[in-house]
Amino acid sequence: MNVMIPKFPLAHLIDVALNWLTTHFAFLTKAMSHGVSLVIVGITDGLLWLPPWLLIAAVSLAGWRVAGRRVGIFCALGLLFVWDLRLWEATVETFTLVLISTLIAVMIGLPLGIAAALNSRISRVVMPVLDFMQTMPAFVYLIPAIPFFGLGAVSASVATVIFATPPTIRLTALGIGQVPADLTEAADAFGSTRRQKLLKVQLPMAMPTIMAGINQTIMLSLSMVVIAAMIGAGGLGGNVWQAIQRLEPGKGFEAGIAIVILAMILDRITQRIGRNSPATHAK
């Protein structure tokens, strides 16, 4: 004979709110979705139009120039292997998804990070939200993304952006916050405006840290590809998802290894860009 405390209708409230938003704004988000998917398809098709060997050569060359010979060789061997596994197309699709998500994440994350670094009030609001965004299981974002953006790559990249932006915001804010006070003071003492101080001192000084944040964002985007495949994003995640459903461990591993290779290439190259940025002359 327990007295039941009535359940707080959280789920119901969220559903109602999302419903309301969907009915009123879905036409907008659907239009956006259409635009973004055109871009995604365009880039993917463009990259696939190139002969794979040419793209592999270009990536290897870039890896070699940015991060040294070993990374260059790794790029070449890794991508040739992926090609050989007949996973080239899926890899390019995944790469495009990561690229688009990362670009959007940086476009959102960099200004927000800067704002949080320069304004403690914004920081007090943003930081807890980031904790929320990062700890909420990424699956959960997928569900409401669908009514707004439809099934497919766009919903996947929206969910990916939500999941992957926090490190860019956090590390941008951290990097700017860590610029030694006497350097910002020197900038002030010579009559810099806030904008000049930001562009000529704070951002260059914070660049290695910001690049570390972007690197993490890329890695998180990649970790979302399998999950994104559940709503039809395609790419390597799709192969894994298929292998799970059909109980084909071999195929699953092949796709998994391709993801690892892509991750390592992106990681080494972006890490090196961070380390080569001008402020590292300090060390």
Next chain:
Amino acid sequence: MAKIQVEHLTKIFGPRPQQALRMLDKGASNQEIRETGNAVGIADVSFEVEEGELLVVMGLSGSGKSTLIRCLNRLNSSTRGHIRIDGEDITRYDREQLLALRRRKVSMVFQHFALFPYRTVTDNAAYGLEIQGVEQDERRARAIEALELVGLKGWEDSYPRQLSGGMQQRVGLARALAVKSDILLMDEAFSALDPLIRRDMQHELVSLQRRMKKTIVFITHDLDEALQLGDRIVLMKDGRVVQFGTPEEILNSPANAYVERFVENVDMSRVLTASSVLHRARVVAFPQDGPRTVLYKMNEENYTSLLVVERDYTLRGTISLEAAVEAARHGKKTIENLIEETPVIGPDDPLMSVINTLAGWRYVLPVTDPDGKLLGIVTRTGVISALAESPQGEGAAEGGEPVIDAAAVEGSEHA
């Protein structure tokens, strides 16, 4: 009009500065104010800096030196009082005026250099010009000019980390010089350098200032440095000015025990000047004096030499006892042809160089003004007793009264 006038300047840190001001006015101590959560940076500071002057602000750690200098370009905003630069009250400046002040009129050199590590030496030196929107070519040329001024030719394309500490601070100095501001603010600019380099930098700063006529406010907690550099010194304690004067005034009449304690450990030979050991020349000879007159004057005062001057006190040289005796024996009419050329010193020469000059000369040393007129004399005993009397020597000189006749010294030297 003074270049910088600081009037009753007060800076309170903390959440309720007005409350702290009221407490200050009622005579509360810094400690009492600190208990309310506010902190006194500086309190009721007044002084002036003349155009072309090198003013040193000195005091122990926490005495408010940095707070003060940072008020001068408003890196700190003052709580009360006024700062006038060229007559304009900068505490009332709006944002635009403040930027103009910082760009054109006042530049700063930092204790830990504060160079931008991702910029080359030249780009560092050009920073202020870049901020002002000066064209690339011109700012490079002007930055390189400033770098040459501080002796960094050949390092233009290096990065700061490739330079030693002393050289890095030269870059900091060049960055401040490149904008050609009238006023340089230097907060412990040489404190992070090791002693030899520091000495070099001090010399160079003084010579730069002579050439460029900058008005400099220089902060240090080191009295030797203050005395070396300062035309005048502001001595601070607990955010207040305890003494404001020339190095000489501060050494000779320390305003209170605090100043005196500061002054205790100074090497007096470096800081005292000839004028502090100067005596009136009680007798002199004139070129048209006869040898017997000269001998009479010497005898009267028991001197072994006399300085010879024209009627308007323009110094001619020295006549020695031997020369006068010889002339008298040969029946010469005047001493005109027996005058020995004599080394001279200026009133501002440091005692150290006076001692050196004395070492190579047998008689008293004349001190002359820039026109060659005799101001007085310096004797060995005078120098020694001044050094002994300085707060550094234990017990100081016994007699107190440092007037010792030149003759007494020379007598012993002739032995």
